[in-house]
Amino acid sequence: MSVIETADAEGGGSLHQRILSDISEKILSGAWAPGHRIPFEHELTTEYNCSRMTVNKALSQLAKAGLIERRRRSGSFVRRPQSQAAVLEIHDIRIEVEALGLPYRYERVARHKRRSSAEDRSLLELEAIGSVLALECRHFAGKRPFAHEQRLINLAAVPEAIDEEFLAIAPGPWLIGRVPWSEAEHRIRAVAADRHIAAALDIEAGAPCLVVERRTWSAEHPITHVRFTYAAESHTLVARFRPSQG
Amino acid sequence: MSVIETADAEGGGSLHQRILSDISEKILSGAWAPGHRIPFEHELTTEYNCSRMTVNKALSQLAKAGLIERRRRSGSFVRRPQSQAAVLEIHDIRIEVEALGLPYRYERVARHKRRSSAEDRSLLELEAIGSVLALECRHFAGKRPFAHEQRLINLAAVPEAIDEEFLAIAPGPWLIGRVPWSEAEHRIRAVAADRHIAAALDIEAGAPCLVVERRTWSAEHPITHVRFTYAAESHTLVARFRPSQG
């Protein structure tokens, strides 16, 4: 196979990108099954008429993406797919509502500063007692409540939050960009609406709801814990998986 | 700052790895805020006493990971975190059950081969009418039903599935490794258990359940559609986000 014949692959113009997408195409289409030894670097060097560094750049990226495994002296081999990992995109609620073509409205229900309770510290995974800001908000899609938000902000980590009333801006967009965050953990589960949630979302008590909880850290410091509750009909999380992608 | 002083970073031995983790540490700790211009390649070159290629390798990876943005003639800048993307790990159910320390048991409830109905084709996103294998299974954790599985397998893509009874092995593990898959889409939502699901999971009708649906393609061909239903108490999905990681 010559360079010209593979020039229709969608790699981003540069040669190592094309080598990368050529090979990943072969793997993902099944032409090269798991365990198959892909050509040596020096073979690809002659196939693509380029230097070994260029081939190496492509193969190193494939290895980092987990599509192939490289063994010294033996060559590079197609790995079998193992973990069903998917990229879950969790957007700002305003974006999600507007994607539905509905007008978005935000409402702050409550805002309290308090010394962290035992439950607060457990939710934030906070060691020491300190001040937290507790917020309760609602997000509307058209006239209907779309999501209910319960949030704790660690004031030791984000002291400037105390000056914000969160009447006009939701805490999510306020925090993003203002606080660098290095780690987040999401928990997703189904619950039955309790009376408080049912009233806030205008649904029956006991109705199924999707709960997304997110904990965020920045350099080991807990920043915020937020619980979004969606009525069952109103929301579906979508996660896509596409291996490699260079 | 000299090379020696930064040698305590945890980068994987090689120099470009250390440069990469040094810089990402600065960004994630907040020392370099979003918008900050990180040193030019030639500056890092003298700081680490290495060639520009080595620095470039590190910076290119940071750019691909989305931590920095590179602009010709201007330099490289710390990007502000934007999409709250998270890596959602969806494991085999056996693994999840065993992680709970409970004995795992699998049960095939039903298996039918049929010509695809309109609903089947919609679920599989199948164009043409063809044969599908419809499976219904239960996964147990100890004595309690843990998850209910409804699966369609596109027999045009996986003809050998017709020879498998799926009495001893669950369709998930059977498919993995046998069929190369290039793309998957997950949908996660909360529903109320209907009578059928309630009976299968031994819960009350109307109780909240977490539903995870997965559609899988291999090189444009639909492979399978599966719907897992979990009783609300029994399951929480966990997704972690950690930017970069080299």
Add this chain to the structure above:
DNA sequence: TGTTTCAATATGTATATACATAATCGCCAC
């Protein structure tokens, strides 16, 4: 026959160099 040693091999990392490309700055003419 079993073990040690050594050379061959493929990948891993780094260098110096070269040229392409895009964006910006400043100069100059108008």
Add this chain to the structure above:
DNA sequence: GTGGCGATTATGTATATACATATTGAAACA
């Protein structure tokens, strides 16, 4: 001023080269 133009600059890509490192296979040896 201001509009265009070329020089400058930082990144983007590729090359040839070099040496390190892990692993395998075969030769040499006990």
